[in-house]
Amino acid sequence: MLKPSRAALIASALTFLDFESRHFLPRSRVLFELPSWATPLAAAAGVLGAALLMSPLRARRAIVAINGGAVMLLLWASGGILFDLLRLFGLMGFGPDWPMFATRAFALTSAILLFRATVLRVRALAGACGRCGGPAAPPPRWLGYLGVLFALPYPVIKTAWALGGTIGLDYPDPARDGFTSGWLVVPAALVGIVLSLALVHRWGRIWPGWVPGLAGRPTPRGLLLFGGWFGAGLLFTMGPTGFADVIADLISGTSSANPIPGMHYWPGALFYVSWMCWALVLGPSVYLYQRATRRKPCGTCARVPVAQG
Template identity: 35%
Template sequence: MRRIWRLWPWWVGYAAGGFAALVVVLGVAGGEAFGWVGAVGGALGLAGLALRRGWVVWAGVVVLAFSTFGLLQDLVTVLGLGRPDNWPAFLTKAARVVTMLLLMGSALVVRRRAHGVCGRCGYEHADGGPVPLGFPEASTASRRVRWVAYAGAASFLPYAGAKVVFGLENRAVLAEHGGLMAELAVFGVDLTALLAALGIFLLVAMTRPWSQVWPRWVPGLAGRRVPRWLPLVPAWLGATLGPYGLLGVGYLLVFGTDALPGYVAQAGIVGFTGVGLAFAVVAWDYQRRTRPRCLTADGAAVPAR
């Protein structure tokens, strides 16, 4: 299995093409608006792969991103209730997300190979085989990125606090939903308040070295490398909150605060905008700082241009 993952630049294009074709078929067959958007994105991805044009593949990724609107809310529903509101719609949306990830990997490989560097790590080296990867030493984010993380966390605090109050005031209502949501309601805890607190912790943690190497206070894992996907997956999911917040800001500018009553909704607009944009910046910086390189036999490696 490890060897298969090491060979991802050789199979990611085929996998992306297969999923893109599936998304096109499902989008056309479904007939709903987001499905058609996903079909257009999948078609662009297929065209970019066929033409070996990375920018066309990225255009498909951007269009597909709009077709996954509401995914984070669906995941919260699955976590809280154990099921989504609509299984076919959820699985179709999940297929679009997988297609996006595969197309992003394919675009990266196309770009790197066009520059004559390794499609896997982006460095110039003699050995093109599936060799092990070497990871950089744990580092702290720059001061600018740290302040972005702090600002995003601060903007999300009012929403987290509002959801704590909401959970305490609506125990009976939350308990009627069942699942994890009902179990937390016994203690007056709203699931989204807990997730907001975890999001704030993750946002700040990704700027510190112990988000790359498990710290001493984690039993059994202290000193080991943290898998890159572990913080990056929730961080990029958190970044999808940004568009929600920006749409909410536009809504308030057009209709005013009277059109959106309630302290939770208003705090959510500010929090989603701030934390979503902060997650995008921090996740990109973390991805760049933790980028591995192939451990070649001769040790030669030159960064990609």
């Protein structure tokens, strides 16, 4: 079976090859365009990170630092893959940009594989079980509270727009048509806020007493993990791209072109920065929740999970 580190190396190499294929393969409408050096740098970082994992290097901090940076670069390179999927299923009115769709897909795959391989290597160097990682405490509550803080700008501002407000706008936003199309993402953000809190509180592990028929019973762990990893994945593929644009704008003193007439620069910048920050606290919350709420003995080390409560 192919090890995650080798698979990550292959996926990183394919990221670069697919990126270069854009020069001679037909392309569709371009929605996202990173700097020309960004994707090759991410691919090179992925190859380097995978190579480190296959080397005799035992410096855990160096491995975590280098591979953490590589994962972030690969996630940056995968930015926009959600829209690629929407285009693939004909939900955006035009077909996929195949070379960049493949590039982003391999970049995201490489990021996931490299993260997994790094976790396994660090656990091995620490003498911990490679499968469960050993005992783990639940995520600290401040991660959940920060998640709520970073999640709020989008639903608050979008709801204000839906009500006819003009915060950050030159005039009431006609592109969102009240509480219909443009506002429909807000409920998902509100679910994400509840999820951020559930991951760090007892009621995210055991149903509270005020829930009829379920009080005292374990919560659906799989559902929380699916929602958490799915949400973190969306944020990590959307946030870094916009965050990098904001940083580049601050450095250059210019503003990126705004696709929505009448909207000021700062709301979009705030959304992307908040998504990036939310991803950085939601990801660790889900990871720690997953480790702390294991309900079956580990198949490798036979560690018995700690009773939830």
